[in-house]
């Protein structure tokens with residue numbers, strides 16, 4: 001009974017820079033817990049969020065390759081930071097600088113879920129990433145994720161050797 005996706009509208013929701021949007025998922029990305037601020041910003045109630053797949057706030061401007069890199073990292077047990085454009089229930093968007101962490105079983109040490117903390121993104125980061133993400137999404141429509149991964153790597157190479165998407169995110173965040 002997934003309701004239809006909202007229609008995106010070109011209006012930004014500004015975040016409070018003293019607050020974090022927090023959520024926790026199982027290993028499949030189903031939301032198992034979240035804070036009140038997540039509900040407030042996304043426009044969904046906590047009841048709607050808990051039990052839903054995390055792509056409930058996915059924005060169509062986000063390229064698949066970013067989520068692929070994200071999942072590759074966390075499934076291999078590494079934390080990652082990523083800047084994501086999300087969509088609220090009413091179709092407005094909000095940008096978040098997100099830190100992902102692994103939750104492990106205390107005894108077996110196996111990954112039992114993931115946690116994400118999100119805060120406001122500077123206007124500079126949005127200015128760099130908005131056109132990049134839109135371009136990658138367009139490239140994906142034509143040539144799939146292989147093509148967008150290649151384009152992303154080309155973009156990253158312009159920033160210097162061995163730059164990965166998550167250290168690019170860290171760098172631009174530290175810089176601005």
Ligand SMILES: Cc1cc2nc3c(=O)[nH]c(=O)nc-3n(C[C@H](O)[C@H](O)[C@H](O)COP(=O)(O)O)c2cc1C
Nearest residue numbers: 024025029054055057058059067084086114115116
């Ligand atoms: C802890 C955690 C938090 C996530 N937070 C977001 C988020 O804020 N926005 C988002 O679009 N995807 C988020 N994801 C990724 C989604 O699970 C999903 O991979 C993504 O929305 C792409 O959806 P799709 O695979 O249906 O295209 C998160 C995943 C995890 C594990």
